[in-house]
Amino acid sequence: xxxxxxxxxxTITSLVYSSKxxxxxxxxxIAGIAGINPKLATIGSVTFARYAVQVxxxxxxxxxxxxxxxxxxxxxQGAEAPGQYPxxxxxxxxxxxxxxxxxxxxxxxxxxxxxxxxxxxxxxxNYANDSEFAQGAEPPSVVLCDTVTSDNYWAGTxxxxxxxxxxxxxxxxxxxxxxxxxxDNATLESxxxxxxxGLVDFSRIIIMRTASDFERPFSGQTAIEGLLxxxxxxxxxxxxxxxxxxxxxxxxxxxxxxxIFGSLGGQPxxxxxxxxxxxxxxxxxxxxxxxxxxxxxx
Numbered sequence: 553x554x555x556x557x558x559x560x561x562x563t564i565t566s567l568v569y570s571s572k573x574x575x576x577x578x579x580x581x582i583a584g585i586a587g588i589n590p591k592l593a594t595i596g597s598v599t600f601a602r603y604a605v606q607v608x609x610x611x612x613x614x615x616x617x618x619x620x621x622x623x624x625x626x627x628x629q630g631a632e633a634p635g636q637y638p639x640x641x642x643x644x645x646x647x648x649x650x651x652x653x654x655x656x657x658x659x660x661x662x663x664x665x666x667x668x669x670x671x672x673x674x675x676x677x678n679y680a681n682d683s684e685f686a687q688g689a690e691p692p693s694v695v696l697c698d699t700v701t702s703d704n705y706w707a708g709t710x711x712x713x714x715x716x717x718x719x720x721x722x723x724x725x726x727x728x729x730x731x732x733x734x735x736d737n738a739t740l741e742s743x744x745x746x747x748x749x750g751l752v753d754f755s756r757i758i759i760m761r762t763a764s765d766f767e768r769p770f771s772g773q774t775a776i777e778g779l780l781x782x783x784x785x786x787x788x789x790x791x792x793x794x795x796x797x798x799x800x801x802x803x804x805x806x807x808x809x810x811x812i813f814g815s816l817g818g819q820p821x822x823x824x825x826x827x828x829x830x831x832x833x834x835x836x837x838x839x840x841x842x843x844x845x846x847x848x849x850x
Contacts, residue, residue: 560735568746585789588763590688592730595785598796601699601759603727606737608702624714647740650805660799666692667791671784678770697730701737708775712768764789
């Protein structure tokens with residue numbers, strides 16, 4: 553797809569609207585490497601997300617200028633302080649994918665023998681001295697937890713905690729942040745628009761991210777030292793995309809799927825509720841009717 557949100561959005565949109573493909577019954581495995589929260593997993597691990605949260609879609613004030621009672625310089629658009637729900641919604645803040653498919657992918661991925669390296673083992677051992685980061689010191693595993701998207705390649709404990717809180721707020725307390733990457737909400741918005749146009753089945757999407765680096769330092773290490781360190785996780789993370797990904801298969805959803813607006817119908821279990829009264833967006837309904845007529849003509 554290319555790295556960061558612009559590249560991902562343009563690439564996936566070009567694919568979805570290309571006349572060379574019929575993607576109505578295609579499964580999409582969104583797979584790539586990511587930073588990892590040592591509270592939940594370690595480098596080399598494989599994660600499957602239900603929610604993707606666009607954490608940088610917020611107000612930002614430089615840390616040197618934030619009010620004394622603000623724990624972070626990030627707070628939601630349309631809000632007046634961190635921890636408040638966004639008062640201004642663009643529609644890409646949160647996506648939810650098929651949890652039944654996610655659970656199935658998670659179960660199948662358990663069959664994979666995950667790759668690990670001596671370099672990764674040596675680096676993760678630094679997290680063993682902090683009980684809060686006990687999972688970060690464990691060998692690679694397959695984990696159910698959620699992902700956050702930001703073009704800003706951030707690092708450090710304070711931003712990690714800030715975006716943990718953003719995930720909690722944006723998902724009404726149901727999301728569990730563990731991986732961080734630069735593309736997924738852009739990819740999902742492109743697929744969402746394809747679904748609204750009747751070209752893509754949004755229930756056939758899996759978000760799989762493998763952990764290449766810790767997004768916050770171990771005890772005694774500074775944020776810049778952690779960011780610039782050779783952590784040894786890149787090689788096993790890349791290998792484990794394939795090792796775990798080949799085990800995955802598909803299933804129909806029983807949970808809500810879609811964006812924060814409810815564009816595909818149903819009521820989102822996060823955010824303020826459907827913009828369309830639980831029905832599909834008008835453009836989606838028109839697309840379904842047109843595609844049905846096309847099938848009759850065929």
